[in-house]
Amino acid sequence: xxxxxxxxxxxxxxxxxxxxxxxxxxxxxxxxxxxxxxxxxxxxxxxxxxxxxxxxxxxxxxxxxxxxxxxxxxxxxxxxxxxxxxxxxxxxxxxxxxxxxxxxxxxxxxxxxxxxxxxxxxxxxxxxxxxxxxxxxxxxxxxxxxxxxxxxxxxxxxxxxxxxxxxxxxxxxxxxxxxxxxxxxxxxxxxxxxxxxxxxxxxxxxxxxxxxxxxxxxxxxxxxxxxxxxxxxxxxxxxxxxxxxxxxxxxxxxxxxxxxxxxxxxxxxxxxxxxxxx
Numbered sequence: 299x300x301x302x303x304x305x306x307x308x309x310x311x312x313x314x315x316x317x318x319x320x321x322x323x324x325x326x327x328x329x330x331x332x333x334x335x336x337x338x339x340x341x342x343x344x345x346x347x348x349x350x351x352x353x354x355x356x357x358x359x360x361x362x363x364x365x366x367x368x369x370x371x372x373x374x375x376x377x378x379x380x381x382x383x384x385x386x387x388x389x390x391x392x393x394x395x396x397x398x399x400x401x402x403x404x405x406x407x408x409x410x411x412x413x414x415x416x417x418x419x420x421x422x423x424x425x426x427x428x429x430x431x432x433x434x435x436x437x438x439x440x441x442x443x444x445x446x447x448x449x450x451x452x453x454x455x456x457x458x459x460x461x462x463x464x465x466x467x468x469x470x471x472x473x474x475x476x477x478x479x480x481x482x483x484x485x486x487x488x489x490x491x492x493x494x495x496x497x498x499x500x501x502x503x504x505x506x507x508x509x510x511x512x513x514x515x516x517x518x519x520x521x522x523x524x525x526x527x528x529x530x531x532x533x534x535x536x537x538x539x540x541x542x543x544x545x546x547x548x549x550x551x552x553x554x555x556x557x558x559x560x561x562x563x564x565x566x567x568x569x570x571x572x573x574x575x576x
Contacts, residue, residue, distance in 0.1 A: 299385050299417045300438050301481040301530075304506070307353045307383055308531045309575055312566040315558060316354035316387070316508065318538025319344065319376060320361050325543060327550050337362070337372040340550075344542055345379055347551040351558040354385035354534050356508075374413055385534070386417045387442065387508070392429075393422035399432040407436045418442050420486060420508075423470055427477055434478045441483050443474050446498065448488025448511035467494075471501040480504040487526070489517020489535065495525030503528060510536040512561070519561070523568040531574055537561060 308314050326340045333339040362369035380386045392402040409415040418440035433441040446467040456467045489511030511517035544553035569575045
């Protein structure tokens with residue numbers, strides 16, 4: 299998916315919602331366990347219920363990898379039903395030396411090699427340029443680089459400063475900007491770090507930001523939008539547990555839709571306020 303296609307989809311759906319598909323087989327409604335592939339069946343119903351309200355889906359690959367071959371099969375089947383009009387993000391947080399990153403890129407971006415054809419992949423930048431640039435060789439694919447995350451452990455490294463009092467997460471963004479462009483690099487910025495979006499926009503005014511942490515983690519959508527929106531929207535706000543686990547019963551898909559619709563309405567208001575849509 300190109301940047302223009304993503305922006306057009308945001309404007310058409312009046313939404314910048316990303317739905318996380320971190321599907322834990324121990325948490326899905328029990329009646330689904332009677333299906334041959336319960337995880338896929340759960341995901342299928344979530345996608346069918348929400349596809350007109352969101353612009354991206356983000357399976358966290360750990361929830362599939364932990365189930366071995368069955369998990370990978372569920373992930374592959376899930377990817378095939380994500381509409382082509384929605385950005386598909388493999389939340390795999392890869393990051394290794396160059397020749398290994400080449401293989402990871404094939405794993406997620408090359409259907410002829412792996413059967414997977416995701417639009418985007420999350421990447422940990424700790425090992426530097428050769429851990430990121432292999433993913434940028436693929437046309438119309440996105441590297442989504444971890445910058446400022448919402449977890450407690452982010453305080454351990456991401457807020458360290460240099461002699462100019464610049465945080466490490468700011469240094470990461472400035473450096474990574476040199477390796478790609480706003481049409482093939484995004485940054486992960488946690489919604490619970492809303493006050494820092496202003497600093498991030500100084501370094502990445504045009505890039506899209508993938509923003510987890512709204513919903514169950516307590517991130518504030520309005521605060522994120524106040525400091526994070528740019529002229530093209532520039533945000534993909536992810537919600538996972540608050541949507542996919544909105545109900546434990548047979549109405550889980552309907553409840554997921556209701557939660558997604560609520561967020562979409564909030565996002566529409568923010569887009570209107572910013573003059574991005576009319």
